[in-house]
Amino acid sequence: MTDPVKPQAPPRPTATYRLQLTPDFGFAEAAELTSYLAELGVSHLYLSPILQASPESRHGYDVTDHSRVREEFGGMAGLRRLAARGLPIVVDIVPNHMTVPVPESRNARLWDVLRHGPGAASARWFDLDWIGGQVALPVLGPGADPEAEVVADGDVLRYHDHEYPLRGDGRPAGQFYRLVPWRDAPGYRRFFDVSSLIGLRAEDPEVFEATHEVILRLVAEGLVTGLRVDHPDGLADPRGYLARLRERAPVWTVAEKILVEDERLPGDWACEGTTGYDALNMVTRLFVDPGGEEPLLDVFVRHTGFPPDYDAVRYEAKKQVLEEFFTGEVDRLTREVPELREAFVELLADMPVYRAYAVPGEEHPEETLRIVRAAAEAASARTNPEAVAKAADLALYGPPETVVRFQQTCGPVMAKGVEDTALYRWYPLACLNEVGGEPDHFWVSPDRFHRYCQGMAPHTMTTLSTHDTKRSEDVRARLAVLSELPAEWAEAVAEWSAQVSFDPKLDYLAWQNLMAAWPIGADRFADFLAKAAREAKTSMSWADPDPSYEEGVRAFAARAIEVCGPSVAAFTERVDRYARANSLGQKLVQLMMPGVPDVYQGCETTDFSLVDPDNRRPVDFAYRRSLLRAPGGDSWDAAKLLVTASALRLRARVGADLPYVPLETEGIGRDHSVAFARGERAVVVVTRLPAGLERRGGWGCAPIGLPQGRWRDVLTGVPHTGRVPYAHLLARYPVALLERG
Structure with a gap:
């Protein structure tokens, strides 16, 4: 007998496009975009979590039921209709946790544990800490009176909107749980410090099978052809989990693993790579001027006292x-x-x-x-x-x-x-303050970036923006310019701060983000600052809100825009002369470096979003579709869409496995460009540190030597060969994307 033939794994993506599904934007709305995304050049549609979550959830990481595709998105039938549109689907899966919903009866597995205790069929699902035969549930509000507020209602115990199963004589005592103050630690492992997310024991084979039932079936049917694994570091055995997942779902898989500086993904993980924060931080720092480090640090310390x-x-x-x-x-x-x-x-x-x-x-x-x-x-x-x-x-x-x-x-x-x-708290240059980033590691040289790319896993994911980034890629492109204009920036901040001030520990972050997200309304700006203040925990926090402080934050946001808005707008206009080059440059580098590039929703054109939920706002796809149908024009949006579509389509033509070959640069080109080839099929040349380039008088006659052969810039249609002056190569756009032939 011959061994059974294993089904062939579906092709890996050449590029993905991430959509954030919400109750307002489900499978039907995604299906309407598939032709646009295919025309854009992506090979796979990459979806946020699709299993049943809390009905009102805007993100989907609070799963309540692993046995169902989410009803608010259109359910299994809606997913099948989306898959039938022909764009292969990658989905985000959440093996580490599920939600503790309100009311708690929405999570049937948790309800089973609370009703039947350690002997429950579902007890093995959760990472529980049974103390005295009970699990602590931190729900009681400040000053709560359990005698008066916790009441029995038939076979249910109620505390405001919360509900729990009752056993025995119906009294609160003698249950398999105890209600404790909300600040107390829960009797279970949770996601970070979020007590409403309870840790799962995915290392248990039965739990793995039950929590992956639908996902594995979708993979087996070919409806899902790739997986993004959320937070594997929370699992008891990440390596074992990924090995089991690969055995059951032999498809392209990336893990949301946060790598810090020179850290590398464990070599024994059964996945193609990470979700791309490591690449994001390297690309960002490539466009930061090391000469700005000391003056920006001085400005930061002077304004904040940190x-x-x-x-x-x-x-x-x-x-x-x-x-x-x-x-x-x-x-x-x-x-x-x-x-x-x-x-x-x-x-x-x-x-x-x-x-x-x-x-x-x-x-x-x-x-x-x-x-x-x-x-x-x-x-x-x-x-x-x-x-x-x-x-x-x-x-x-x-x-x-x-x-x-x-x-x-x-x-x-x-x-x-x-x-x-x-x-x-520490943000001399806020574009460096990303997930996995180290803001005191200010920049990387082209040579170091080349070495990084040469060591990359060929099918890892790369990205510039995600649903979790603290600032979108174009906000960071503007902020990077400050490293080239530290004196002008210091003067502007001094002027603004003299007119409007609130909290030194927050104001300097506010000015950076107001400029970089401009134009922005007072409500959006205030929401960002309020979240930033809570996260910093220096004046208030999520656990210790301060209504008067938050009122001050909102008043500051409104007044900053009212009083300083014209000056901020003028400064941003100056920054944008260079930020446009950074934006196009980092986009082209990310799309053409090794790995599978992801485009976050809307970021094929400019996007000036801040941290979530700001970066999960609805996207104007009609506008982007119209730009794609009528390419050309000199706007930043048109140029970024042209770069994105051209690079994605070229990747689809040449494939993802081509070697990464740094191109030699010299003189002014060594300081102000990044250039590399992908095998013998494509060449990328981008401008770096454009403000400094302008101060040096531009490119002059400086040339760059292209690999042997004839090349055509797919952005402009202009042919090139041999040694080409930068000024000629980059006459139309600050970047060039060349294809052989």
Whole structure:
């Protein structure tokens, strides 16, 4: 007998387009875009989570039922109709958690656990901490009177909009849960510090099968041809999970893994790569002028009073979130060794990455040992070195529960301490403050960028904007210009601050984002600043709101626009002379570098969105469709759409596996351009640091040598060969995309 032939995996994408589905924009609306997206040049449609979530959810990561495609989007029938439009589909899946909804009965699995306790059929689904036979549910509001507010109603216990199953004589006591104040730690692992998202045990084969039932069926039927895995670092065994997923769903898969600086994706993960934040940060820094670092840092320190040392701010932020939000996680980690609590806290605060990938019972990779030992060395300077050494040893070689729990705690502490705290406190140049970014690592040289690209996995995802970026790519393109105009920027901020001020810890972030998102309405601007203030946690936070402070934020936002708007507009107009080049340059680099490029909804033209929910606003696709049908024109939007469509279509023609070959540049070209070839089929040349280029008098007669052969710029139709003056090559656009022939 011959071995059965495995079904052939579907083709990998050449490019994807991410759509954020909402109750207002479901499968039917997505289907209307498939012809436009195919014409744009993407090969695959990339959808936000599609399983049943809370009915009102605008993002879909709060799954309530893994057995159904979301009704608000059109259900299974709607998904089939979308797939029938012919554009292959990639979906975002959420293996780490599901929601604790209100009312709680919306989650049948959770309801089963609350009703039947540890013996429930669904008890193995969740990462629960049974203390005294009960799970703590943090829902009681400030000053709540449980005797009066928690009431029995038949076989249900009600607390305002919450409801829980009752057993026995119907009294609140004697249940498998206990209601505790909302600030208390929950009796379950959660997503970061979000108690409304309960951790799943995807490492359990039965849980894996049940939570992936629909997704695996869609893959088997060919309706889904690629997967994006949300937050694998939260899982007990990311490597094992991805291996099981690949075995059951042998399709192109990328993982939302946040890599910091030189960190690389674990080589034994069964996926093609990451969702692209590593590429995003490298591309952004490629367009930042190193000469602006010191003057912008000086302006930042002078205006905010924050220290010039980012490491100190990051450490303090991580310590703060550990003490305010993660006491329950630390309690659970140190339950058997309470005397090591402080040592574990310091070790967690000094971990430089989201996870070090220690696997119980296995010999640890050298990189894992290096990371944990470096953190232990730093922590030893702050507390008892012997205790830290013991904690580090337990984190690496202790009981499996301790090793895994430590790994699962590192990610939330990094996410909340760095992404959602430190990056809102330390922002000399806010375009560097992205997920996985290190704002004190100011720039990268073309040579370093080339080395990075040569080491990339060929089918990893790349991106410039996502539903989680703190600023869209074009906001960052404007901000990067400040590194070339630090003196002018300092003068402008001094002028604006003299007229309108509120909180020094927030104002300087406000001026950067007001300029970079201009024009922006007062409500949008105020919403952004209020969120930024809550995340920074210096004057208010999500846990400790301050209505009077927020009122001040909103008054500042309105007055800043009213008083300084004309001046901000004038400064932005000056910035845009150079930001346009940054915008087109970073877009072309991202679309043509190794990997599978993703275009976030609407970003084929300019988009000046800030952090969510601002970046999930409806997109004017009719406008973009009209531009695509009538190419040409000198507007920034028209140029960006031309670059996007031309690059996507070229990638589809030449394929994704071509070698990345840096092109030699010299003189002014070495400082102000980035150039590379993809095999012998395509050449990319983009302008870098355009303001500095202008100060040097432009390109002059400086040439760039093209690879042998005849080339045609697909943006302009102009042929080129041999050594070509930059001024000629980049006469129409600040970028060139050449195809052989």
